[in-house]
Amino acid sequence: MFLHLKNILTPQEVQTARTLLGDDAPWRDGRSSAGGQALAHKRNEQLAQDSTQAQQLRALVLAALQRDALFFSAALPKKIFNPLFNRYSGDSNFYGNHVDGAVLRSHYPEQWVRSDLSCTIFLAEPQEYDGGELLIREAQGERAIKLPAGDMVLYPSSTVHQVAPVTRGARIASFFWIESMVRSLEQRQLLFDMDMDLLRLRAAVGEGAPAVVGLTGTYHNLLRMWADV
Structure with missing residues (x-):
C-alpha cells in the first residue's frame, strides 16, 4: 500500500513545526539512531528526542493523525512509534538504500513497535529544496515521492527505500512507523x-x-x- 494523504497538518501547524525546527533547534547527527545496515548510508540531522521542541511536535503530529479518518482506515493503527524529525541539508544531505528495522524501540511511550508501515510527513515545500525525493523500490521500478508541506506518504516498511541527496536548501520532515492491528x-x-x-x-x-x-x-x-x- 502506497498512499498519499493530503493536509495531515494544517498550514498553521506546518508553520508551528517549521518555527520549532529552526537553526536553533537541538539538531543531532542522525547516525546516532541508525542500525548497522544504515549506519554507513545515513547522513542527516535528527531532532533530539528529549528536547522541548520534540515533545511539542510529537503532540502536534499525533493529534493530527487522530483526526484523520483516511489514515485510520488505511493503517488500522495498533501502535504508533513516537514521531521523529529530521533535516537534510549541506553535508548532511542523504540516506542511502535501506530497509527499516522490523521491530523498533519507541521512547514515548516506552514500547516495542513492529514496523508494518512507514510514514513521512513533509514539512518543507518542494520548491524550497532540490533533490530530497523519497525513492521507493518497486518491482516495476523506482517511485519518487516529494510532497507539499503538511502531506504524508504511507508505505510498507518492508520496501527498500532511500532519500536522494539534497543539493539546495533543506528538506525537513517527520517520520515514524505504524504497527497495524492487521499484520497482513x-x-x-x-x-x-x-x-x-x-x-x-x-x-x-x-x-x-x-x-x-x-x-x-x-x-x-x-x-x-x-x-x-
Missing part, C-alpha cells in the same frame, strides 16, 4: 478498498440501504477475524 499487507489492503467502496456506496444509496448494511457487516466481520488488538 494483503488483508489490510482489502479492508481499505472495501471501506472506500462503502463510502461511495453510502453516498449513492444512503446509510440504511440493505446492501450497505450487509457489506458493512462483512467489513467488520473480516476485521474481527484478522485484527489483533
